[in-house]
Amino acid sequence: MSSPSSEIFRRGVQIQKRILLAWSAALVVLALAVVGAWPSMESSGALEDFTSGVSPEVAAAFGIDQISSASGYLKGNLYAVLLPLLLGLMAVSATTALTGGDEEAGRLELLLALPVARRRVFLLRFLCVAFGLAFTSVLVWLAVYGSVVTYDMDVSTGGVAAVTLTVALLAVVHAGIAYAVVGFGLGRGPALGVAAGVLIVGYLLHAIAPMSDALKPLANVSPWEWALGSDPLLNGIPWGGVALLVAVAVAVVGVGTYAVDRRDIKNA
Template sequence: MPNVLTKTLWDSRRGLAGFALGTALVGAMYASFYPQIADGAMEQAVEGFSPALREALNMEDIASAAGYLGSSVFGILVPLIAVIYGIATGTRAIAGDEEAGYLDLLLSHPVSRTRLVLHRLGALAIGSFTLAAVVLLAMLAVRTGARLDTITIAQFAAQCVALGLLATLFGTIAITVGAATGSRATALASSTVLGVLCYAADTVAPQIGADGARYLSPFHYYIGNQPLRNGFQWIDLGILLATIIVLGALAVVSFNRRDLAS
């Protein structure tokens, strides 16, 4: 392969295809249930939820297409799989190769540490947005049959762009921790725990009076302002992108400063 970026994408093609197709199929399957939800099948199930819990889970308007997809498909299922993809990819990117002994071989070629990190970050971003694009195509494929026409193509695209950034962000966290420590287990554990805490900050914290905590969570900027209703939220997308850039810079700095022989 001509460079690290294309080599990384080629080596991960099967895993990416599996994640993308799996995420799209899960999303399309649950989106197809919307006609039953619209007919009132779900309203009775959530009637016993408190107003605060319904708000936290985006179930205030479960009968609408945007409300249903925002609470289930894009609120829980699809981002969960996408974040798992990002973390798994980011964990392998630096720490995985280092523990496998492949990193020394790679760096013996004319490849700088900075270039290696940036190319791995680029491969992560391309993979994440490929996954998001496949999800978008799946949503558009079932849109008419599942009575989701009230959501425009642009609104679906806005949510899927946010999905790509969310997966890239958590993958970048894993890359940054892996670049700083060289430990795959540490990168996996820290990014996973942080993902759980961030999700809790966006959903559970408001229930205990810590409303401000949600603004520290990437999940808030992913779906908090409801792209499925309001389209592209440029400030939210900018915050996610800026966080990725900052974390990527930290990954480059920490990897360049670390003694790989230790």
């Protein structure tokens, strides 16, 4: 017989199953399309002229400063902006739907009637999102890894695993921010807006702040910088950045869990 906690987790995973599969399929197709275009792009020589006329600072901001190499191509077209942004939005939307959305619609009332602490119900919903992110990230990693091997790209397979890990943790951090906002009772809409806003501002700090000597220190407060600043595709897992991402994720989830246990739950 399953415990109430395992049943809550199972239901949470089942609720997001369709949207999770849709996101996973879309991101896998994106990864396959990006890597699949490499042979033709390399043979045509078009990538060598891609950044002509673009300043090195701007090229670096968008991750295309080394786009003519296999690793630079993969970074610029997938890992520098597109995958982190999409995976982050997936995490934020799933978190707000399973927590604030279900609370506002009254769908959490039955779960809260179970002999399980309110904080555990919300925390289990967050763990459902983390499970979904892990599932999607593994599928993307497998797609990129298989494609890199198939096309014999000069890319470290360990680097692919490292950058996929840091991008996944980046998404978990922003899911945690959304969770914390819901924890304080601000609802799905504000949580979605705050977390998505932090995601975008963090990218801007990571990408644009280094262009100015005065703003450059601000890049260090961006989770994007912790995840991608040391170029994990080339240099492997940035353990300091990973530690920061995990610490911040644990902190914001802890704050959200503490807050939700000390407020009234909304009724539909």
